[in-house]
Amino acid sequence: MGGSAATGPRNFENSAALSRLQDLVVFVSCPLERGVGCFRSARLGTKVDSVGFVGSNVPTPTARSAHSELLISPTAGMATTAISAPGKVLLAGGYTVLDAGCRGLVFALSARIHVVATPDPAGESGSFTVRSPQFDGAVWTYSARDPGDSSAVTVTQTNSDSSSANPFVATALRYALSYLALPSVPATTLTILADNDYYSQPPPPLPRFNNLGVPLSAAHKTGLGSSAALVTAFTACLLSHLSSTDVKSHLHVLHNLAQAAHCAAQGKVGSGFDVAAATYGSCQYQRFQPSVLAAIPDPSDSSFTAKLQETVRSQWPMTCAPVALPPSLGLVLGDVRGGSATPGMVRSVLDWRKNDADSQVTWTALDARNRSLIDVVTELPSSDDNGTAITTAAPSITRRITDIRTAVRSLGEKAGVPIEPPSQTALLDAVTASVPGALGGVVPGAGGYDAVCFLYVDAGDTGAKLREFLSKYQLENGVVRALEAREEREGVRVEDVGSYDDVKAYFDGLAL
Ligand SMILES: Nc1ncnc2c1ncn2[C@@H]1O[C@H](COP(=O)(O)OP(=O)(O)O)[C@@H](O)[C@H]1O
Ligand SMILES: C[C@@](O)(CCOP(=O)(O)OP(=O)(O)O)CC(=O)O
Structure with missing residues (x-):
């Protein structure tokens, strides 16, 4: 996928895809023993499996020699990855910040949403299980499929009978997979954990990620920007997990991709201060022009992937100047x-x-x-x-x-x-x-x-x-x-995967 439309599935010889990947990933050579992450392009005679992701792990010699620097890290998708992003409070700038000429002051908060990605060795390529164990029935399973025509990766919820849709999760997944344009996607489980302050709850003490015991739709939000923190952490986790990239070194890619996904899921283009704070942390904010996102066509359009990659890679005129609340x-x-x-x-x-x-x-x-x-x-x-x-x-x-x-x-x-x-x-x-x-x-x-x-x-x-x-x-x-939350200037953060042991125990041996 990439610059030219409709050239067949996931063609990494395409220059837009090449430079997009260089932007994001430190590539190492492809291990022949791995079952995921390597590619063969259609032009080189790739067989595309039934979910649209290449099942084989053996790149052709031609692909390897032409693009050896572009192959995905051998550890991509194989380890556990944990990332969190903060909630926000827009102290000044409500409404006016919708204008690019006006300024807002947004503080990132210590209340974070964490996303932990783990490999699912028993799952089929392209299958995703997303769960939010603090809420009743909050499990969404998806099958991702590359249509092979440069339109967006399709993400179909496979448990739609039992769980209502979660458009923020589904869209973030779709956008991240389309952006990454991987030839093969390892089955993955993603667990969402939200700090207690995001929802009205009894006063402390509470377990770290309290089980609210109600469906997500019945929880009372406090207004800290759960969807923006979720989409940002989820996007960061996928980018990091599926490419072994240090997402902190590519914050503008993360920001732009999360903004695009968040706006698409919301069905509107807001000022974006919430995703900016989730990515970069506390800042003086002046928005991007909404026309930046208008460049991305409908996901069914055959130029979707190329336009998404181009838009995400570009520098958007906007201001997010770091600030921190002084100690006093x-x-x-x-x-x-x-x-x-x-x-x-x-x-x-x-x-x-x-x-x-x-x-x-x-x-x-x-x-x-x-x-x-x-x-x-x-x-x-x-x-x-x-x-x-x-x-x-x-x-x-x-x-x-x-x-x-x-x-x-x-x-x-x-x-x-x-x-x-x-x-x-x-x-x-x-x-x-x-x-x-x-x-x-x-x-x-x-x-x-x-x-x-x-x-x-x-x-x-x-x-x-x-x-x-x-x-x-x-x-x-x-x-x-x-609320417990205080200002904490840091945006997206890579978390220690060992720091969730209490959570596993609390959720009855939840596998992370
Ligand atoms: N802990 C969570 N787990 C899964 N999805 C969540 C969680 N928190 C928020 N979401 C998603 O975000 C949506 C709420 O977004 P929205 O109504 O825009 O509220 P906010 O103003 O907090 O962003 C939920 O319906 C759900 O799709
Ligand atoms: C009106 C606004 O300028 C600020 C809205 O800020 P909130 O913090 O109230 O946002 P939500 O968490 O989405 O409810 C709209 C915008 O800037 O997009």
């Missing part, structure tokens, strides 16, 4: 057990924006206020200076957060969207007024009833006091739950 500033999230329907809210705001002649003034004013908070937070010293800088900046941070909230409420009223609903206003105001050292809080991202986010001066017991205040704050549906 703490961040805490409070789950109000609500959750929000972001797509509907975004639609209403964008409709208002299109139809109201004065909307640009409101928009620009909000972006200016966001920038002003971003500047003061990112200019704080990155090392501890005994709290001098934060003491000086504290009133200004509080004022700027207040200014943003005023502008956000005004935008919400004009667009008819409860971005900061009255109950959240009351909560944010109560914390800011009652907890000494609390600098202010926002309803992050699209707003609504997602977990609220506070900044505080991280000195003495301010953090503990803030958490205590939240845990006593009475809402209509109970008290607020302070």
Whole structure:
């Protein structure tokens, strides 16, 4: 596959495929004893097996001599691979960040989604089992097939009777396999493990990846961006597992591929700050142009693979400038057990924006206020200076957060969207007024009833006091739950496969 369409299955002589692979993988020679990972091109007389992936492991001498540097690592797909990606909180930039000219501030969180890939020696080539053991019935099995005409790899769910579809998993699988364009894909099991903060749950102590005992569809999300962290970790895990690549050395490939898959699964092109944070970590974000993804045709199109590879390999004009919360500033999230329907809210705001002649003034004013908070937070010293800088900046941070909230409420009223609903206003105001050292809080991202986010001066017991205040704050549906998650700047991370022993035991000998 690659640059020219419809030249037969997986033709690595194609130059686009060659350079795409060079971009991603350190190739070593193909071991004749392995059953996976080597290729024969159709032009060299390859036999394509019934699932479309080449079953044989013996490359022809011609293919070998012409492309020896392009063969997949001998360990690809044979070992266990574990990767995690963080959730996010968009402290400033909700809605405005949808414009490439506006800036957002997104913090990556210590709440991560892990994906662990293990070989499935008994499985057929091209078969995948994906499970999410924290949820009832969350197992999806797939058969992947290369149609051989340069359209996307097809991924068919084979247990559709027992499990509802998981479009994020299926699309991430489809996009990663299409991008990799492997001639043979080893049977693989992927296990998803999500930190507890992603869902409303009882307060700690809980097991590390608590079994919620309900179907995924019944879990209450807190708004930390589960699908973006999942798609990013899943994509990274597949790229790494199936090519033995150090994915950390190819972050732009991972980012672009995960953005493409996430947008396709969502059926819309969002600003992408969540996938950016899942990949790169905390950053000042300015989005890519949505037209970048418009270049990728429908998966059934015979130019799909070539366009996907080309788009993923290219550098997208966007900004994701690393930031970290300075040691003097703490961040805490409070789950109000609500959750929000972001797509509907975004639609209403964008409709208002299109139809109201004065909307640009409101928009620009909000972006200016966001920038002003971003500047003061990112200019704080990155090392501890005994709290001098934060003491000086504290009133200004509080004022700027207040200014943003005023502008956000005004935008919400004009667009008819409860971005900061009255109950959240009351909560944010109560914390800011009652907890000494609390600098202010926002309803992050699209707003609504997602977990609220506070900044505080991280000195003495301010953090503990803030958490205590939240845990006593009475809402209509109970008290607020302070989440465990803190800002943790790192994006995607390769995990130690030995670090899941407690998890195996907890899930009754789950094989990882
Ligand atoms: N732990 C998980 N295991 C499997 N799939 C998950 C998990 N968490 C999230 N997902 C996928 O992501 C979807 C939720 O995405 P979305 O509604 O966009 O929420 P969010 O705002 O948290 O990203 C789920 O329906 C499921 O497809
Ligand atoms: C409105 C937005 O600018 C921000 C939405 O942020 P959230 O953090 O609310 O996102 P979800 O996790 O998908 O609900 C839309 C966007 O930037 O895509």
